[in-house]
Amino acid sequence: MVTVSDKLKRSASHNIISPKGYKAAGIHCGLKHKKKDLALLVSEVPANVAGVFTTNVIKAAPILLSKDVVQNTGKMQAIIVNSGNANACTGSQGADDAYTMQKLTAEKLGIAQDLVGICSTGVIGELMPMDIVKAGIEKIEVGSQLEDALDFSQAILTTDTATKHTAYNLKIDGKEVIIAGVAKGSGMIKPNMATMLAYITTDANISHETLQALLADTTEKTFNAITVDGDTSTNDTVLVLANGLAGNNELTPNHPDWNVFTEAFKAACEDLSKMIAKDGEGATKLIEVNVTGAKTDVEALQIAKTVVGSSLVKTAVFGCDANWGRIICAVGYSGMTVDPETIKIHIGEIPVVEFGEPILFLNDQLTEYLKENEVKIAVDMGIGDGKGTAWGCDLTYDYVQINATYRS
Amino acid sequence: MVTVSDKLKRSASHNIISPKGYKAAGIHCGLKHKKKDLALLVSEVPANVAGVFTTNVIKAAPILLSKDVVQNTGKMQAIIVNSGNANACTGSQGADDAYTMQKLTAEKLGIAQDLVGICSTGVIGELMPMDIVKAGIEKIEVGSQLEDALDFSQAILTTDTATKHTAYNLKIDGKEVIIAGVAKGSGMIKPNMATMLAYITTDANISHETLQALLADTTEKTFNAITVDGDTSTNDTVLVLANGLAGNNELTPNHPDWNVFTEAFKAACEDLSKMIAKDGEGATKLIEVNVTGAKTDVEALQIAKTVVGSSLVKTAVFGCDANWGRIICAVGYSGMTVDPETIKIHIGEIPVVEFGEPILFLNDQLTEYLKENEVKIAVDMGIGDGKGTAWGCDLTYDYVQINATYRS
Numbered sequence: 169m170v171t172v173s174d175k176l177k178r179s180a181s182h183n184i185i186s187p188k189g190y191k192a193a194g195i196h197c198g199l200k201h202k203k204k205d206l207a208l209l210v211s212e213v214p215a216n217v218a219g220v221f222t223t224n225v226i227k228a229a230p231i232l233l234s235k236d237v238v239q240n241t242g243k244m245q246a247i248i249v250n251s252g253n254a255n256a257c258t259g260s261q262g263a264d265d266a267y268t269m270q271k272l273t274a275e276k277l278g279i280a281q282d283l284v285g286i287c288s289t290g291v292i293g294e295l296m297p298m299d300i301v302k303a304g305i306e307k308i309e310v311g312s313q314l315e316d317a318l319d320f321s322q323a324i325l326t327t328d329t330a331t332k333h334t335a336y337n338l339k340i341d342g343k344e345v346i347i348a349g350v351a352k353g354s355g356m357i358k359p360n361m362a363t364m365l366a367y368i369t370t371d372a373n374i375s376h377e378t379l380q381a382l383l384a385d386t387t388e389k390t391f392n393a394i395t396v397d398g399d400t401s402t403n404d405t406v407l408v409l410a411n412g413l414a415g416n417n418e419l420t421p422n423h424p425d426w427n428v429f430t431e432a433f434k435a436a437c438e439d440l441s442k443m444i445a446k447d448g449e450g451a452t453k454l455i456e457v458n459v460t461g462a463k464t465d466v467e468a469l470q471i472a473k474t475v476v477g478s479s480l481v482k483t484a485v486f487g488c489d490a491n492w493g494r495i496i497c498a499v500g501y502s503g504m505t506v507d508p509e510t511i512k513i514h515i516g517e518i519p520v521v522e523f524g525e526p527i528l529f530l531n532d533q534l535t536e537y538l539k540e541n542e543v544k545i546a547v548d549m550g551i552g553d554g555k556g557t558a559w560g561c562d563l564t565y566d567y568v569q570i571n572a573t574y575r576s
Numbered sequence: 577m578v579t580v581s582d583k584l585k586r587s588a589s590h591n592i593i594s595p596k597g598y599k600a601a602g603i604h605c606g607l608k609h610k611k612k613d614l615a616l617l618v619s620e621v622p623a624n625v626a627g628v629f630t631t632n633v634i635k636a637a638p639i640l641l642s643k644d645v646v647q648n649t650g651k652m653q654a655i656i657v658n659s660g661n662a663n664a665c666t667g668s669q670g671a672d673d674a675y676t677m678q679k680l681t682a683e684k685l686g687i688a689q690d691l692v693g694i695c696s697t698g699v700i701g702e703l704m705p706m707d708i709v710k711a712g713i714e715k716i717e718v719g720s721q722l723e724d725a726l727d728f729s730q731a732i733l734t735t736d737t738a739t740k741h742t743a744y745n746l747k748i749d750g751k752e753v754i755i756a757g758v759a760k761g762s763g764m765i766k767p768n769m770a771t772m773l774a775y776i777t778t779d780a781n782i783s784h785e786t787l788q789a790l791l792a793d794t795t796e797k798t799f800n801a802i803t804v805d806g807d808t809s810t811n812d813t814v815l816v817l818a819n820g821l822a823g824n825n826e827l828t829p830n831h832p833d834w835n836v837f838t839e840a841f842k843a844a845c846e847d848l849s850k851m852i853a854k855d856g857e858g859a860t861k862l863i864e865v866n867v868t869g870a871k872t873d874v875e876a877l878q879i880a881k882t883v884v885g886s887s888l889v890k891t892a893v894f895g896c897d898a899n900w901g902r903i904i905c906a907v908g909y910s911g912m913t914v915d916p917e918t919i920k921i922h923i924g925e926i927p928v929v930e931f932g933e934p935i936l937f938l939n940d941q942l943t944e945y946l947k948e949n950e951v952k953i954a955v956d957m958g959i960g961d962g963k964g965t966a967w968g969c970d971l972t973y974d975y976v977q978i979n980a981t982y983r984s
Contacts, residue, residue, distance in 0.1 A: 568976060
């Protein structure tokens, strides 16, 4: 878990276009029945970019193009996003369609095509209705009002029940720097990315290479530490744009304010990750699993992910059932180093297992705790110093309902 | 998948005590409110035994004792099973209680303690109410009527909705040999064992070592190829007793009837596996995933397990939604060798993906097919000769209901 220093406070008054030089828009173009389904984010100048993408071997067509921009151009000036259709498993026609979306956006904005990122989310395996998308790209116009930022955050959603954004403002070299992020979930979320899209903007001056390394490191402990249903999507993308308009000296690990920046960056990623987990399909509760005393940090994170991903733990939390046996069972099949006799487990503040054996606890007290909308489970492995945190949500009737009828 | 020759027909008239020399019983002792919860199986003479057990590091107390009988004694004459309490995560008291159950059963039957197998299934982490269990062991009396076999198969159940049994009779050296099996599921079922118990009896003459090797090999493609919810239990056990009373010459891979025996044995294991998958918690349908053309058999099986274990595939099947995109997505994150451009997918007999691209199909026809209570998905990877089959079930409202309120 990221420990945020006292100085760092989330800013409620900033959003994805608050960093200098960004504009956004979100409109309804017709991929969905009524809701907004096309979003555009633009930076005044080409921004240094970092990106992480799904680990699924089956990658959606837009992923390949955006990855190319991140890896080969190293800069990005605009991101076009549609929801409602994932443009995944759509063969060569899908690749052509993604290319066309990127090209039309570049032409509209009068910028080079290899400065345009492209993301799609929605149903897999259906061809993109390109007439609708073309008309949408013609119509969409970015702006710099709060409303434009909100429109963007709405237009990227699929089954999400709420928009997800966060922002921090900080001083680097005495200059104001803003880091802001927006994301969508909410099914197919599991370790190693998910049907999640996240966009982070900043006006900080930081190179493509430094930003990419920071993002890769941070992703492991934030976006890759959440799970909703164990499915890894074909379309997951996190993109970070840094356009340097804040005017600070270039940020590197040697910069005196490096820690200030990275702390805020990690906090923004953690905020969005928790929001995605909490808004998992059908979820009523955020579940946070903190593992300590594991052999290594990597093992701790894996154990935390296994527990938070267990269908039986998730349904027990939904039912407010203090069935800690399912927690220790999941620890046992995590594949990591486990000594059954040294495990301690707390649910909230209440100890339930000590040295592998059950502790007498007040069941009513635990049931009350489990009614809260954020449930914390702590597992002390009693072996080493490794620690890690993962987030997920409960498994509910609504998850089944949403996914049994997704296309109907 | 096991291919059963035409000669081999499942026998509807045989059961777990049809092989010579076996008796069984099942009674209500009080661990559950009303249903039967204590079962006993006894062979007239010590039988050669084979066993496979959960891979979960957290193993229930009875597992350790039964494993010891299989590995050190190599023979077993009785199996005592209780449902309602798993005696898992119960520390040293749990170990003492399991030992006591084994000892009381041995004393009652007048046999050596190290000839008694012991299994428990039910809630994890609650101490066994030993006064109830002791009274139950005093009371239970095995018999050789059909009713006794049915009582046994009922008393081992937890959330199962039906008993599960199969039987084959064959000729070995011209003598009649019977192989019969009984099992329970039905949650916490996933590759590498589950909260599943299976018992197979035979009167064949086969050594402990040969039987153990045959069981280990067969388990990979049957009991380890089913998944319900991705959780691996602390209590899984398969035990096979072979008491030799059929009087055939010892079965080894060199015996002329070896194939007859192993085919029937594998068919019995596959029958029970499919019954467990079909009766997964809350399930309405059996899902069978056949993977061909994979790099190796091992990779094919892993891909099949990944697809059948996907929550999104499972909910789509429940909703009769031909969302094949979720199938190819699961193939993509299986971690196995995948070439997106060579994949072909059939749902039932209907092709939906060819060479990685969608095929136009009649959605209504597929929706009709998905309403059947057995759904087959075929994935041809187009890479090599590897093939494998896995079984699972749909994910339904009832799964959530059962598991959110299991202890209430």
